[in-house]
Amino acid sequence: MDYYQFPLLDMRMTGQRIRETCSLQGLTVRDVRISLGIGSFQSVYNWFAGKTRPSLDHMVSLSYLLKKSLDELVCSTGVRVWEAPEPDETQMERLRRYGDLLDGSMDSGRDAKGFSS
Numbered sequence: 001m002d003y004y005q006f007p008l009l010d011m012r013m014t015g016q017r018i019r020e021t022c023s024l025q026g027l028t029v030r031d032v033r034i035s036l037g038i039g040s041f042q043s044v045y046n047w048f049a050g051k052t053r054p055s056l057d058h059m060v061s062l063s064y065l066l067k068k069s070l071d072e073l074v075c076s077t078g079v080r081v082w083e084a085p086e087p088d089e090t091q092m093e094r095l096r097r098y099g100d101l102l103d104g105s106m107d108s109g110r111d112a113k114g115f116s117s
Contacts, residue, residue, distance in 0.1 A: 012050030013075035
């Protein structure tokens with residue numbers, strides 16, 4: 001059995017950290033909105049309040065704007081461990097057929113859906 005770990009993100013703390021970082025750098029909600037090309041002030045207010053999270057595109061833009069890494073902007077509440085179940089024979093057969101399809105598409109110059117590349 002395989003186990004995977006991934007962080008659990010804390011939306012409220014992440015919003016607070018983004019807000020504090022903007023404040024320390026003298027950036028207003030208006031500055032963030034204009035810099036990221038966002039149409040609504042409410043989106044930025046919701047991020048700051050921890051009601052919503054910025055999209056990945058906006059998080060990357062924020063990291064550049066604030067000169068901080070994503071790790072410095074995102075807060076985690078811990079780690080979740082996920083146990084991956086063993087695939088059954090039906091799933092294994094599907095994977096084998098899909099692999100065969102991909103192998104064949106590479107040989108024929110066609111993609112997995114049969115279109116010419």
